[in-house]
Structures are given as C-alpha cells and as structure tokens.
Amino acid sequence: MADTRRPAKSGTTVKRKGESADVLRGYYEQMVLVREFELRASEMYARAKIGGYCHLNLGEEATVVGLMAALQERDYLFTTYRDHGYAIIRGMDPGAVMAELFGKSTGVVGGRGGSMHMFDYALRMMGGYGIVGGQIPPATGAAFAINYRSEAGKDAEAVMCLLGDATTNIGAFHESLNLAGLWKLPIVYVIVNNRLGMGTPVERASAEPDLYKRGCAYRIPGVRVDGDDPIAVRDAALAALEKARVERQPAILETMSFRLKGHSVVDPARYRSTADNEEAQENDPVPAFRNRLLNDGVLDAAAAEAIHDAVEARVTAAVDFADSSPDPSPDDLFDFVYATPVANASRAYPGDPVMATS
Amino acid sequence: MTELSYRQALNDTLRAELTRDENVYLIGEEIGVFEGSYKITAGLLAEFGPKRVVDTPISEEGFTGVAIGSAMLGLRPVVEIMTLNFSLIAIDQIVNHAAKMYGMFGGQVRVPMVIRTPGGGGQQLAATHSQNLEVWYAHIPGLKVVAPSNPADAKALLTAAIRDDDPVLFLENLALYNAKGEVPDGEQVGEIGKAAVAREGSDITVVSYSRGVVTALDVAEQFASDGVSVEVVDLRSLRPLDRDTVCESVRKTSRAVIFEDDLLSYGIGAEISATIGEGAFDWLDAPVRRVAAAEVPLPYSKPLESAAMPDAAALSKVIRETLAASGFTGGRRG
Numbered sequence: 001m002a003d004t005r006r007p008a009k010s011g012t013t014v015k016r017k018g019e020s021a022d023v024l025r026g027y028y029e030q031m032v033l034v035r036e037f038e039l040r041a042s043e044m045y046a047r048a049k050i051g052g053y054c055h056l057n058l059g060e061e062a063t064v065v066g067l068m069a070a071l072q073e074r075d076y077l078f079t080t081y082r083d084h085g086y087a088i089i090r091g092m093d094p095g096a097v098m099a100e101l102f103g104k105s106t107g108v109v110g111g112r113g114g115s116m117h118m119f120d121y122a123l124r125m126m127g128g129y130g131i132v133g134g135q136i137p138p139a140t141g142a143a144f145a146i147n148y149r150s151e152a153g154k155d156a157e158a159v160m161c162l163l164g165d166a167t168t169n170i171g172a173f174h175e176s177l178n179l180a181g182l183w184k185l186p187i188v189y190v191i192v193n194n195r196l197g198m199g200t201p202v203e204r205a206s207a208e209p210d211l212y213k214r215g216c217a218y219r220i221p222g223v224r225v226d227g228d229d230p231i232a233v234r235d236a237a238l239a240a241l242e243k244a245r246v247e248r249q250p251a252i253l254e255t256m257s258f259r260l261k262g263h264s265v266v267d268p269a270r271y272r273s274t275a276d277n278e279e280a281q282e283n284d285p286v287p288a289f290r291n292r293l294l295n296d297g298v299l300d301a302a303a304a305e306a307i308h309d310a311v312e313a314r315v316t317a318a319v320d321f322a323d324s325s326p327d328p329s330p331d332d333l334f335d336f337v338y339a340t341p342v343a344n345a346s347r348a349y350p351g352d353p354v355m356a357t358s
Numbered sequence: 359m360t361e362l363s364y365r366q367a368l369n370d371t372l373r374a375e376l377t378r379d380e381n382v383y384l385i386g387e388e389i390g391v392f393e394g395s396y397k398i399t400a401g402l403l404a405e406f407g408p409k410r411v412v413d414t415p416i417s418e419e420g421f422t423g424v425a426i427g428s429a430m431l432g433l434r435p436v437v438e439i440m441t442l443n444f445s446l447i448a449i450d451q452i453v454n455h456a457a458k459m460y461g462m463f464g465g466q467v468r469v470p471m472v473i474r475t476p477g478g479g480g481q482q483l484a485a486t487h488s489q490n491l492e493v494w495y496a497h498i499p500g501l502k503v504v505a506p507s508n509p510a511d512a513k514a515l516l517t518a519a520i521r522d523d524d525p526v527l528f529l530e531n532l533a534l535y536n537a538k539g540e541v542p543d544g545e546q547v548g549e550i551g552k553a554a555v556a557r558e559g560s561d562i563t564v565v566s567y568s569r570g571v572v573t574a575l576d577v578a579e580q581f582a583s584d585g586v587s588v589e590v591v592d593l594r595s596l597r598p599l600d601r602d603t604v605c606e607s608v609r610k611t612s613r614a615v616i617f618e619d620d621l622l623s624y625g626i627g628a629e630i631s632a633t634i635g636e637g638a639f640d641w642l643d644a645p646v647r648r649v650a651a652a653e654v655p656l657p658y659s660k661p662l663e664s665a666a667m668p669d670a671a672a673l674s675k676v677i678r679e680t681l682a683a684s685g686f687t688g689g690r691r692g
Contacts, residue, residue: 076431109464119463126430127463131454137423138455144424145431148383148409172450175420182415336465337499339523343551344598346499355601355637 019231021298025307027069027230028299031061031312032083035286037094041084046266046315049323050101053130054115057085058262062285063192064089066233067255070241071160072222076124076146079162081116083128090125092118094314099330101164104325111328112336113340136161136189140176143185147248152186159187160237166205168214171333176342177250181218186244188237189215189252192227192296194259199271212254220250220270220307227255228285258283360543365535366399367509371516372436374545376406382520385412385425386438393453395440396535422448422473423537426456426525429471440537442477442529443489448619449678456525457500468523471655472516476530478569478619479667485655488663492568493629495527495671496596502550503596504530507571509539511594514548522550529596531569531619553600555607559589560686562613562677565630566603568618570668577673585689588677596626604630604635612643613680617673622650643684 010127038056039059047053057064071077071090079086089099092108100107100355101115109119116130126142129135139161146157168191180187195202203209213220225236233255240251258280264290269277295297299307334347348354362370375382388395390403390413399630403411416440425435439445445452456469479488496503502524506512512530517640519526557578564574572591578588591607594598608614614634616627627648634646652666681689 107464109462109466113462117462119466121466126467127459129455133451134423134450134455137420137451138430140420140425141424141427141429142431143427145428145433147430148428148433172419172423175417178417178422179420179424183431263635336461338502339460339465339468339470342502342522342524342598343549344595344600344602345551346598353636354633355605 024293024298027065028293029307030065030089031286031289032308034061034064036311036315037303040319042265052114054265055082057082059258062230063227063233063257066095066230067237069234070237074157076126076159077144078126078135080130080164081130083118087118087125091123094118094318098318098322099325100276102320102322105328106325133167133172136172136176140180140187143187146186152246152248154246158241161187162190162192165191165193165202165211168211177215177218177220180250181220184248185250186248187250188240188244190231191254193254193256195261198263212252215252220252222252224254227257228283359540361538362509362541364512364537365398367513367541371513373394375520376410382434383410383509384436385414385421387414387416387440389438417450418444418448423451423678425471426451426469429469430467434470434497436450436472439473439475442475442491443487445475453498457498460629462502469525470523472519472526474528476532478531478533479656481532482658488656492529492596493620493626500595502526504550505568505596507592510541513541514546518548518550529568533569535638551595551598553594553603554592556592557590559587561611562589563591563611564615564617565591570619573670574617577670601633604633608634608638612641613684615676615680616645616648618650621653622648625650631655644680647680649673649676
C-alpha cells in the first residue's frame with residue numbers, strides 16, 4: 001500500500017531552470033550548519049553546558065532551509081520550541097544562539113529564554129514558543145497588524161507561523177484559522193509534520209491525518225510537500241506567501257520529514273520501531289541533498305568536504321564564544337519585568353522583607 | 359468636573375483614546391453592532407468604523423492572542439472579554455504569553471494591550487458567571503492589574519492602561535457600571551501601582567478595591583454617625599500592590615479589616631493581611647480580619663446568593679468585632 005503520508009519524490013535531480021549552483025551550494029551549507037550545530041548542542045547538553053529542555057532540528061534541515069529561503073526580510077516568523085535552526089538560518093549569529101543555550105548574557109535574549117525562546121526583533125524572528133500552539137494566535141495577530149496598517153500587494157509583508165503535526169489538534173490552532181480565514185489575513189501556517197507528537201504517531205492523534213486538509217473548515221487551502229527537499233519546500237512556501245501578500249489568502253503548508261532522534265535530547269525514543277528508525281535514517285535529508293548535488297555536478301567531494309570543515313569551525317567558534325561568555329548577573333534579575341516603569345513593582349529576592357520600602 | 363456614570367466614563371475614555379492614537383483599536387465579542395454586552399462601547403462602531411472596533415467570533419483564546427500579536431507589532435489593542443469568567447478560556451494567552459514576552463525575550467518586544475473585563479456576583483448569574491478571579495492575574499509578574507472603584511479612577515486608569523507598554527488587566531464590575539461620580543474634565547492619566555485613601559479616618563482601616571470600596575464608604579459613613587472614624591483605603595491597583603499606603607494607614611489606626619469580593623482562602627485579603635503583619639505588626643491592637651465571599655460555587659437563588667456574598671452588614675459586624683477585640687472605647691457604642 002502506498003504511503004499516503006508522503007508525496008511522490010520530486011526526483012533525484014535538482015537541475016531546473018534558473019537554479020544557480022551558488023544558491024544550491026548555499027542551501028547545502030546551511031543544512032550542514034543546522035546539522036552540525038544541533039549535534040554539538042546535543043553534545044553540550046550531555047556535558048551539562050545546556051540545561052532545561054532541548055529539542056533539535058535533526059532531520060528537519062531541508063525544511064528549515066527551504067522555508068527560510070522563501071521568507072523575505074520584511075516578513076515575520078513565529079516558530080515552535082524546536083527553533084535553533086530557524087533562528088540561525090533567519091540570520092542570528094550561531095554563537096549568540098549557542099550562548100542562549102548556555103544561559104549566558106550574550107545569548108540572543110540574554111539567557112532569559114533558553115532553547116525554546118530564540119527571538120530577534122530586528123530579524124523579525126518573533127520567537128520560539130514553548131507552549132504547544134501558543135504561538136498561533138499571536139502569529140495570527142501579527143498578520144492582523146499587517147492588514148491593519150498596510151495594503152495587499154507583491155511587496156506586502158506576510159507572516160509565517162510554524163507548528164508541529166500534533167499542534168493541529170489544539171483549540172488555539174482552530175480558533176486562529178477561523179479568524180485568519182474570516183478576516184483574510186496574510187499568514188502561512190506551516191505544519192512541520194515529523195510523524196510524531198512526542199511519542200504519538202499522527203494517525204493516533206488526528207482524526208484527519210492528512211493535516212494539510214485541516215483548514216477546509218475555514219476555507220484555508222493546504223498543500224503537502226516533501227520536507228526533505230529544500231527546493232520543493234521553498235517553492236511551495238513562496239507560492240503560499242505570494243497569495244498571502246497579494247490576495248490576503250491564508251494558507252496551510254504541510255512539510256513531511258522525519259525526526260532523526262528523540263523528542264528532545266534526553267528521549268531515547270524506545271517507542272519507535274526498528275523499521276521506523278530505518279525509514280527515518282534512509283530519508284536523512286543532508287546526505288540525500290549532498291548526493292543530489294554531487295550527481296548533478298554542482299558539488300564535488302572536495303568542495304563538500306570544505307563546506308563541512310568550514311561549518312565545523314564555525315560551530316566550534318560558537319561553542320567557544322558561548323563557553324567564554326559571562327553569566328548574567330543576579331543584580332539584573334528584575335530587569336524586563338515591566339516595559340513601562342511602575343510604582344511599587346516588587347524587587348524582593350527570596351527572603352527579603354515584603355515591604356518595598358521600610 | 360462632570361457627573362458621569364462609570365459606564366459613561368469608560369465610553370468617553372475609549373472614544374478619546376481612539377481619537378488620539380490610530381494604533382488604538384477595540385476588539386471583542388459583540389462590541390460593535392451590538393454595542394457591547396454592557397454597552398460600554400456604545401456608539402463607537404458608528405464613529406470609528408469596523409477597522410477600529412472589531413467584532414469577533416466567540417473565541418477568547420483566539421482574539422486575545424490576536425491582540426497580543428498585534429501589540430508585538432506596535433498596535434495598542436483594547437480587548438473586551440465579556441466577563442472575567444470567560445478570561446479562563448484565554449488564560450494561556452494572557453499568562454503564558456502576554457505576561458511573559460517582555461521578560462522572556464530579553465526586553466526586545468513590548469505587549470501594550472489592555473484587557474477590560476467585568477467581574478462580580480450579585481446578578482443571579484449562578485456559579486460560572488459570577489466569579490472574582492482577579493487574584494489569579496494579580497499573582498502573575500509581567501501583568502499589571504487595576505480595579506478602579508469610581509468613574510474618575512475608571513477614566514484615569516483606563517487612559518494610563520492604554521498608554522502603558524505592558525499588558526494591563528482592567529477589572530470592572532457589573533454592579534458598578536451605573537454608579538455615578540464626579541469626573542475631572544479633560545485628559546487625566548492615572549498612576550498604576552498606587553492606592554488611595556478614599557476616606558480619612560483614625561479608628562480603623564478598611565482596605566478594599568473595585569465595588570467593595572463603594573460598600574466600605576457607605577459603612578464608614580454609618581459608623582461616623584456613631585462617632586467611629588473609619589479610614590477606607592482603595593487599592594486601585596492589585597499588581598503592583600501599594601503596600602506602603604496600606605501599612606501607613608494601619609500604623610495610624612491600629613486596626614484593619616479587609617473587604618473583598620473574592621473568595622477568602624488565598625484571596626487578595628490574605629496578601630493584604632500578610633503585608634500588614636509584616637509592615638504594621640507593632641501598631642496592631644487587634645487581629646486583622648477579612649470579609650470575603652463564602653467558599654461555595656455561587657448559587658442562583660437570591661437568598662443563597664446573598665448569603666454567600668460579602669455585604670455591608672458583614673463588614674459592619676466585623677468592624678464592630680475588631681473594635682471590641684481591641685478594647686476600643688471611643689464612639690457612642692463604646
């Protein structure tokens with residue numbers, strides 16, 4: 001029986017009109033960067049340099065790169081907690097992202113957010129979000145603000161909101177889609193379908209497991225794309241974003257990929273069968289894309305090796321930066337509670353007298 | 359000064375802020391065509407149009423989150439949640455998102471939004487529609503929670519809330535909408551985080567907020583005719599909490615009663631009581647007492663509803679008991 005969860009492969013060649021070798025090599029380099037960064041994050045977690053939860057983009061590299069290639073600087077991005085790769089490819093410095101994982105003052109949000117909460121307003125990376133589905137209403141609100149302030153058109157801004165497959169079952173998803181459909185908001189909801197919500201397969205969680213169809217109740221069209229192919233992902237995202245800009249037509253894009261490891265770095269994923277694991281490894285997008293580029297003569301072995309070495313050096317530099325960065329000071333604990341200063345805001349540390357002044 | 363109802367003060371303030379700043383918009387259920395469940399937004403759709411006065415489907419989590427996201431991009435939404443009870447459907451967006459973003463994202467993004475919502479029982483709306491859940495929000499750093507008790511404060515604090523760059527929960531009360539009071543003309547920007555002495559007195563302090571202040575002022579007036587001088591402190595802001603004004607009053611009167619619409623255990627009064635214990639212990643002549651709602655799902659039937667809600671009689675009784683416990687000898691009752 002054919003696997004309906006996966007669209008037919010677009011082929012093993014990437015040669016197509018207008019696809020420059022530089023761009024393709026650039027995508028490959030970005031995919032390798034995400035891969036190496038995440039492997040190193042996993043290692044740093046094991047060495048207790050990183051605390052809390054730590055979810056990796058391993059297996060999602062082609063989706064990360066394809067989506068970020070489609071996004072314009074003027075667009076806004078909201079992601080899930082599995083956000084390191086998106087943060088880096090959107091333009092954050094890998095050193096600052098690693099420093100955030102290390103909880104250092106040089107992290108992208110000064111060590112206040114950690115793995116799940118990468119954020120950079122200047123890059124319009126509007127945050128990784130730890131609460132499943134929590135990002136969807138605010139992302140929809142960003143699209144509302146675009147609609148409020150500006151006209152539709154080719155140069156209009158748009159919002160890309162990422163969510164996982166299991167998130168399509170939460171109320172916030174459905175309320176947001178209804179509002180976006182009703183108000184015609186410029187937003188693309190990208191369902192990153194890696195087949196598993198933690199340990200629960202999509203088919204055991206969603207009554208309609210063809211997730212790209214879940215917008216039909218809101219007249220929001222959806223398409224499914226091979227998430228292991230960065231070009232297919234990019235082109236599908238470009239098309240959806242274009243409709244969002246020009247027609248204010250919200251859309252769903254479902255990207256199909258595999259999670260190569262557990263839900264988070266501490267999850268050994270014992271619930272996965274050997275066959276499932278083998279299928280995931282066989283579809284690993286990084287060697288697959290390298291082989292395609294090698295087959296097409298876009299890349300040779302030496303160039304691939306050089307890319308890998310350069311990325312590894314970059315990631316090592318990121319770790320060194322994070323490791324040598326200062327911790328935040330407890331003196332700064334009460335910074336950023338309120339944006340507008342307010343009378344009688346508490347600055348009491350545990351054990352301090354309760355009175356603000358006494 | 360003009361005499362206005364609490365409702366009219368809110369309506370006037372919304373109109374003034376919509377006129378002043380085009381980034382201000384209103385969003386909520388039935389606020390436009392229907393003009394608001396309690397008519398706070400009456401006339402505003404006709405005046406400002408559907409872009410500025412946005413009717414939503416019934417989806418509190420969705421539209422509250424939409425307001426948050428639009429605030430992140432610089433708009434200044436004023437959300438109406440039909441009653442405080444329904445805010446529970448949006449609580450993830452309020453507590454996990456609006457309240458967290460400024461701090462969690464290292465001060466990079468502000469969430470300038472107001473959530474207006476009425477609490478309060480006494481309308482025979484039964485258990486799910488009569489709650490005073492303000493302490494749930496007052497517990498959360500990152501939020502500001504204000505609870506004005508009169509039309510003048512309603513105007514000044516709503517203006518301040520709309521111009522504030524943090525999420526502000528603006529607590530109204532169903533029983534206050536028709537209350538009238540003198541309201542200063544022209545622009546009035548209140549200060550969030552400050553309590554007020556609503557009535558000066560020397561024998562005992564009553565601490566309250568929102569509707570409770572109205573009852574407390576009535577009771578204070580009755581005691582005055584008996585020669586007992588009751589000071590009433592109106593908290594106005596539940597987060598931040600002006601502990602200094604509370605303790606300063608109790609240091610003067612040596613006696614304190616807290617009158618609150620919410621439930622007794624873990625309520626606003628518990629926090630005030632602990633504050634007095636720490637900040638005015640040596641001045642106290644009697645234990646601090648609390649007058650709060652009975653701990654039951656509020657029943658529909660009027661006699662049962664009334665029995666569960668704190669009222670003037672209960673407050674008067676506890677004031678008398680507190681005076682007696684401290685050997686108070688002033689006043690005609692002795």
